[in-house]
Amino acid sequence: MRSRWSYVYLAFYLMLGIMLLFLNNDLSKAVITLMNVIIVLVPLIGTIFGVMYYYNSKEFTELLLAQPLKRSSIFMGQYLGVALSLSMSLVIGLGIPFIFYGIFRSNAIWDFSLLLITGAFLTFIFTALAFNIALSNENRIKGFGYAILLWLFLAVIYDGLFLMFLVVFEDYPLDQFSLIASMLNPIDLSRTLILLKLDISALLGYTGAIFKQFFGTNFGLIISFLALAIWVILPVFRILRKSRKKDF
Amino acid sequence: MVSIQNLHKQFNKNVVLSGVDLDISEGGIFAVLGPNGSGKTTLIKSILGMVIPNKGEISVLGKSIKNNSTYRNKIDYLPQIANFPSNLKVKELIKMIKDLRGKTTEDERLISLFKLGPFLNKKLGNLSGGTKQKVNLVLTFMFDSPLIILDEPTTGLDPISLLRLKDLIQSEKAKGKTILITSHIMSFVEEVSDEIVFLLEGKIYFKGSINALKTKTNQPDFERAIASILTENHA
Numbered sequence: 244m245r246s247r248w249s250y251v252y253l254a255f256y257l258m259l260g261i262m263l264l265f266l267n268n269d270l271s272k273a274v275i276t277l278m279n280v281i282i283v284l285v286p287l288i289g290t291i292f293g294v295m296y297y298y299n300s301k302e303f304t305e306l307l308l309a310q311p312l313k314r315s316s317i318f319m320g321q322y323l324g325v326a327l328s329l330s331m332s333l334v335i336g337l338g339i340p341f342i343f344y345g346i347f348r349s350n351a352i353w354d355f356s357l358l359l360i361t362g363a364f365l366t367f368i369f370t371a372l373a374f375n376i377a378l379s380n381e382n383r384i385k386g387f388g389y390a391i392l393l394w395l396f397l398a399v400i401y402d403g404l405f406l407m408f409l410v411v412f413e414d415y416p417l418d419q420f421s422l423i424a425s426m427l428n429p430i431d432l433s434r435t436l437i438l439l440k441l442d443i444s445a446l447l448g449y450t451g452a453i454f455k456q457f458f459g460t461n462f463g464l465i466i467s468f469l470a471l472a473i474w475v476i477l478p479v480f481r482i483l484r485k486s487r488k489k490d491f
Numbered sequence: 492m493v494s495i496q497n498l499h500k501q502f503n504k505n506v507v508l509s510g511v512d513l514d515i516s517e518g519g520i521f522a523v524l525g526p527n528g529s530g531k532t533t534l535i536k537s538i539l540g541m542v543i544p545n546k547g548e549i550s551v552l553g554k555s556i557k558n559n560s561t562y563r564n565k566i567d568y569l570p571q572i573a574n575f576p577s578n579l580k581v582k583e584l585i586k587m588i589k590d591l592r593g594k595t596t597e598d599e600r601l602i603s604l605f606k607l608g609p610f611l612n613k614k615l616g617n618l619s620g621g622t623k624q625k626v627n628l629v630l631t632f633m634f635d636s637p638l639i640i641l642d643e644p645t646t647g648l649d650p651i652s653l654l655r656l657k658d659l660i661q662s663e664k665a666k667g668k669t670i671l672i673t674s675h676i677m678s679f680v681e682e683v684s685d686e687i688v689f690l691l692e693g694k695i696y697f698k699g700s701i702n703a704l705k706t707k708t709n710q711p712d713f714e715r716a717i718a719s720i721l722t723e724n725h726a
Contacts, residue, residue, distance in 0.1 A: 302574035
């Protein structure tokens, strides 16, 4: 089940990569379009696959639990299985067309690798969050619902709230706030990171300049990756803790 | 072999086990009986570490099972409902469990015993309930562990397979193993078990031989003895 779907996912990225390159005929533009797709799609796929995989392999998990295996290794194995195969699909599927197009000879290579790295991070983050939701909900429908809601919140609603906040409090200095707020959402964080790397921050005006000052530097980059890493570690930690106490 | 002290378990507000004390000595067949929902499966799953008790101590072969997974090497477990991943073939499943638990050659003998040969290349999702149960039995008896736990082993089996299962249980007992069985089929329990443990409302109501139960309840046969316990306590 898992392997067949990850092939479909791989094929999808292959086609997407090829299509974008043909239509745009320009590496940097293709990278920008890809970013828009990745930022929304990768979390969605990670969430859905994570929840689906957990519920689908429930019987199998029960079988494994009666075997001399540690709980942590059972659940970590499942999590890494899903997250790794999804990120492999992403990296290979997008990597192949871009390599053939000559990414190594162009200067978009760093932008492109950053894109793939954040994509992989997002996969790990959202698969971990999905596993958390599935572990806490026996009811599949509820679990699916919460997972989709979480995705919707982080991908769409969060931005809306953020924007509203900015409009309402526009009289106050908000650069600190907006920096922190975008750090707290992994999707926003990835988007900002890539946008600034692509050097189109001039479009963002004054705030863009502040963002550039922060994220554009090595320090900002390290902090951002740290924030992404924390977004992976915390949910994974909770998977381990939750699974240790769960009854089957 | 297995010792349980003051075991408590509740699922949300539903109290399933409330203070179970049980000592299972080495060798022999023990039947865990009780009405539906009396906590038989919960008790067994607690021994296996699949259910985490709220209170109490369980030790298997002298070692506490808390934060321990290696002790399950010494247990063969037959789950009540054979829920296997439906996209795997029978052969693949057997191979996988062998990879997890080590080499064995018993599987071929068991496959031919339960006539599973023609099903080896079929997917588990396409098997009938009885055939799944046979696969389940093969997976359980494949390894040579000192403790065997069977949760409703007779479900879905045809008469011949049932007979073979009984022989299998007896031959395992002859090797000096400890076997824990739950079942609702009283004739089966009466035939195979040496000692019974009767669970009622989360506690152990009776532990001893079948004859002791008959004298205690003043009933001539086993089925009536069980029935009398149930009517007395639910009247």
